[in-house]
Structures are given as C-alpha cells and as structure tokens.
Amino acid sequence: MVTSAAFVAIMLVGVPIGLCLCLAGIVYIAASGNPVLFQSYPLQMFSGVDSYGLIAIPLFILIGEIMNGGGITRRIVEMAMAFVGALRGGLAYVNVLANMFVASILGSATAQVAIMSQIMVPEMERQGYDKTFAAGLTAYAGMLGPIIPPSVMFVVYSVLAQVPVSDMLISGIIPGVLLTVLFCTIIAVMGFVYNFPSGARMTPRERLMTVLRALPTLSIPVVIVGSILTGLANATEAAAVGAIAAALVGRYWTREFRFSQVPEMLLRSGIYSAIVLFLVAAAAVFSWILIFGKVPQEVAGWIQSVARDPVTFMLLVNVILIIIGTVIDGVPGLIMTVPILLPIATEVYHVDPRHFGVVVVINLVLGLLSPPVGLCFFVAAAVTGAKPGKMFMVTLPFFVIAFLMLIILSVWPTLSLALVN
Structure with a gap:
C-alpha cells in the first residue's frame, strides 16, 4: 500500500x-525493512536490458532516421498518390496507405505522426480538406x-x-493490414457523406514513372520482413x-542521404534508444517488486472472480488497457501491465502470449488516441495547429472501428x- 501511494x-x-x-x-x-534487497536492485536493472533482442530497438530507430533524411518518406507518399490519389477522398486514402508503408519501416506511432503531419496535412488542407480532419486522420493512421x-x-x-x-513482429502483419482496410472503408463512407474532393488524375505514363521512382x-520493408x-x-x-538497405537507397537512388548526416542521426537514435532502454531497465525492477509483493496473484484472484473464460478475460483486458493507455504512453504502459497480466493470461486462461501481446499493443496504441491525454493528437496539434479535442470528435468513427477490430481480434x-503458425 505504501509503495502504491508513493508511486501515484x-x-x-x-x-x-x-x-x-x-x-x-x-x-x-525501505518499507519492507529488508535492506539486503538493495544489493539486488542494480542487478535487476542490468538483467532487464541484458537481452540480445533489445539491440533491434536502436537499429529500427536508425532506419527511421535514414528513411526520413534520405527522402524515402516523400517517395512513398508519391507512390500512394499514384494508386488512389484520383479517387473521391483520394488524399485521405493516400494518408492511410502512405502511413502503412512508412509503418513497415519506422515502427513508432508518435514519430510517424510527427513526420506525416508535416507532409500530409498541409497538402490535404490545400486541396480543400478540413485541417482538423486531416490532422486527426494522420494521428489515427x-x-x-x-x-x-x-x-x-x-x-x-x-x-x-x-x-x-x-x-511478435510477424503477428502484427495481418492486424495492421486489416486496420488499414477498415480505415479506408471509413474514408469511403465519409467521402460519400461529406463530398470529399478528388485528387488530380495522372496519365498511365505518369503513374508508372511515379511507381518506378518509389x-x-x-x-527496405521487404528486406526486413522477408528475411524474418x-x-x-x-x-x-x-x-x-x-x-x-535504407542508407543505400537514400544515397544511390533518391540521392538525398549524405554521410555527413550520420553523426546527427546516430545521436538522435541514441537518445531515443536510451530513453526506451532505461524504461526497460526500470521495468525489470518494477516486475521484481510486483512478484516479491505477490501482486500478480492478488490481481489474478480478482480477475478470476469476474472472468470465467478466456474470451471474457480478453474483453476485460481490453477495457483495463484502454483506460491505462489514455493516461500512459505505449512503452511505459507495457512495462506496467505485462508483468501483472501476462502470467494470468498464459497460466490461468491459456492465452497464447504472442496473441496477447498483439492485443495489448493495439490497446495501448489506441489509448494514445483517447481522451484525456491522447498523445498522438497532441503531437499532430503541435505540428499543424489543430485542436486535439476537435480532432477526436471529427475522427470518432475511426476510434469506433479500431475498437471493434480489437474486440474481434480478442x-x-x-x-x-495465422502467419506465425
């Protein structure tokens, strides 16, 4: 109780x-009266980051830096424009599809919203879209x-x-593509209701040249996902x-990546990686404390009294995680919830840990788009000047469809x- 009060x-x-x-x-x-535990404290922090898999984090972040600095993001947007730009609401489709392609390289919601808001929102506003809708759509994409x-x-x-x-990476492919299709469906309906503008038509030759350039x-995603x-x-x-691959494409194809940019990119990647890895180290200590205090057992007892089967458990988890995600960012949310909920999911309800991970991540990301905090909305607002509250209301159908997909996935x-098995 003292620890919980201190944490809050x-x-x-x-x-x-x-x-x-x-x-x-x-x-x-200090409250336990067992000072010997202080000797294990640094060991628990070190063990939290003593994992080969964590090396992927700075590398993924570096890929995003190279991609943005090398003009690759802009080429992807142009390619999406060639496919769907001429449809009613074409630029809204482009926003979602370009985000899907960029997502396969960047891997961070807030970073992606910041980058794509600078690219897509001014262009959508210029073509007659409401700025609030454009910023909100970019946040959801x-x-x-x-x-x-x-x-x-x-x-x-x-x-x-x-x-x-x-x-885990493979497990996210089908849900990600399904969410993209659902978002495009919402755009089609809203485009008919609100008469979204159509984009400029390209000749077949222009479309072909745009696709070939991009x-x-x-x-880059083919190398990453294909090799896995x-x-x-x-x-x-x-x-x-x-x-x-990103460096080679940026240097020799788009010709916008310069080796003089590398030190600055490495510095930014190192700073962001250090933040994430410190959170992981802190998570190791937090998990150790939870287990020592038998918190998972107590939570398991309460959940078992409410949820009698795996489906009910997963639906209950959705509600809990959406609430947590509204006030806590994605990675810290993982750190606080996984040590408590995962043992219950796997040992009591026999839920596959990979499936559980996908549900947890989507929940926490959807929390980034929910009041009262809605971090992704604030990022888009900082870049575009739109109002976060209005963004949520204008793009509410996207929240509803994402939550329904989450229930189906649960x-x-x-x-x-499917792909993992």
Missing part, C-alpha cells in the same frame, strides 16, 4: 515514468506504426514476455540489414497467429 504521488508530481518505477522500488525496499513490423513496442513486449521477437524504397519470414535472419539481424486469435 511521484507520478502526479510529474516525474518521468521510468524514474517513478525506480523510486517506487526503493520505497518498497500513425497508430499503424507500432502494429506493422518493425515495432519498438513489439520488441519491448518480446523481452518482457520472453517470446521470440520475430514471432519502387526501390520498398526494398524466410528464417534467413532474426529480428536484430534483419534490422541491421534494413539500416544498410475473440479470434487466428488473426494474429
């Missing part, structure tokens, strides 16, 4: 979540980032759950090869496990 008090003061977890551990040890591989959140979950990183950029699916490389090795695990 520290978090409300505004201390970063990683430090909250570490300080809560210190409070627990950005949630594909942590679902379609590569994904930093899947890597972190893999370490926490002790499951292969490759399995085609080599698709070698074929078993030629694990996730970490695939990330390393993907970084090389009931039918085949959607996430």
Whole structure:
C-alpha cells in the first residue's frame, strides 16, 4: 500500500515514468525493512536490458532516421498518390496507405505522426480538406506504426514476455493490414457523406514513372520482413540489414542521404534508444517488486472472480488497457501491465502470449488516441495547429472501428497467429 501511494504521488508530481518505477522500488525496499534487497536492485536493472533482442530497438530507430533524411518518406507518399490519389477522398486514402508503408519501416506511432503531419496535412488542407480532419486522420493512421513490423513496442513486449521477437513482429502483419482496410472503408463512407474532393488524375505514363521512382524504397520493408519470414535472419539481424538497405537507397537512388548526416542521426537514435532502454531497465525492477509483493496473484484472484473464460478475460483486458493507455504512453504502459497480466493470461486462461501481446499493443496504441491525454493528437496539434479535442470528435468513427477490430481480434486469435503458425 505504501509503495502504491508513493508511486501515484511521484507520478502526479510529474516525474518521468521510468524514474517513478525506480523510486517506487526503493520505497518498497525501505518499507519492507529488508535492506539486503538493495544489493539486488542494480542487478535487476542490468538483467532487464541484458537481452540480445533489445539491440533491434536502436537499429529500427536508425532506419527511421535514414528513411526520413534520405527522402524515402516523400517517395512513398508519391507512390500512394499514384494508386488512389484520383479517387473521391483520394488524399485521405493516400494518408492511410502512405502511413502503412512508412509503418513497415519506422515502427513508432508518435514519430510517424510527427513526420506525416508535416507532409500530409498541409497538402490535404490545400486541396480543400478540413485541417482538423486531416490532422486527426494522420494521428489515427500513425497508430499503424507500432502494429506493422518493425515495432519498438513489439520488441519491448518480446523481452518482457520472453517470446521470440520475430514471432511478435510477424503477428502484427495481418492486424495492421486489416486496420488499414477498415480505415479506408471509413474514408469511403465519409467521402460519400461529406463530398470529399478528388485528387488530380495522372496519365498511365505518369503513374508508372511515379511507381518506378518509389519502387526501390520498398526494398527496405521487404528486406526486413522477408528475411524474418524466410528464417534467413532474426529480428536484430534483419534490422541491421534494413539500416544498410535504407542508407543505400537514400544515397544511390533518391540521392538525398549524405554521410555527413550520420553523426546527427546516430545521436538522435541514441537518445531515443536510451530513453526506451532505461524504461526497460526500470521495468525489470518494477516486475521484481510486483512478484516479491505477490501482486500478480492478488490481481489474478480478482480477475478470476469476474472472468470465467478466456474470451471474457480478453474483453476485460481490453477495457483495463484502454483506460491505462489514455493516461500512459505505449512503452511505459507495457512495462506496467505485462508483468501483472501476462502470467494470468498464459497460466490461468491459456492465452497464447504472442496473441496477447498483439492485443495489448493495439490497446495501448489506441489509448494514445483517447481522451484525456491522447498523445498522438497532441503531437499532430503541435505540428499543424489543430485542436486535439476537435480532432477526436471529427475522427470518432475511426476510434469506433479500431475498437471493434480489437474486440474481434480478442475473440479470434487466428488473426494474429495465422502467419506465425
């Protein structure tokens, strides 16, 4: 009880979540009257990051930096425009499809929203779309980032759950593509109701030339996902090869990547990686404290009194995680929930840990688009000047369809496990 009160008090003061977890551990040890536990404290932090799979995180982040600096993102947007730009609401389709392609390289919702808001929102506004809708759509399309591989959140979950990183990345492919299709369906309906503008038509020759210009950029996700699916490389090795592929495409095809940019890219990648890895180290301490205090057992007892079967359990988890995701970012949300809920899911209800991971990640990402915080909306607002509250209301159908897909995914695990199995 003292530890919980200390954790909530520290978090409300505004201390970063990683430090909250570490300080809560210190409070627990001090309150337990067992100072010997302080000797295990640094060992638990070190063991949390002593994992080969975590090397994939800085590599995936570096791929995103190279892709953005090398003009690859813009080529992907142009290719999406060639496919669907002439349809009613064409630029809205382009927004979603371009985000899907970028998601297969970048893997971070907030980073993706920041990048794509700069590219897509001004162009959509210029063609007659409401700025609030354009910014909100970009925020929802950005949630594909942590679902379609590569994904930093899947890597972190893999370490926490002790499951292969490759399995988790593959598990996100079908849900990510399905969510893209559902978003495009919503755009088609809204385009008919609100008479969205149609984009400029390209001649067959212009369309072909645009696709050919962008085609080599698709070698990056093909290398990453293909090497994992074929078993030629694990996730970490695939990330390393993907970084090389991104550098080669940016240097010799788009010719916008310069080696003088590398030190700055490495610095940004290192800073973001350090933040994520510190959270993982803090998670190890937090998990250790939870197990020592028998918190999972107590939570399991309460959940078992409410949920009698796996489906009911998964639906209950959806509600719990959506609420948590509204106030806590994705990776910290994983760190706080997985050590408690995963043992219950696997040992009591026999839920596949890979399926459970996909549901957890999508829940927490959807929480990034939910009031009262809605971090992705605030990122889009910072870039475009739109109002976060209005964004949520204008794009509410996307929230509803994403939540319905989450329920379907919870009931039918085949959607996430088909490719893995």
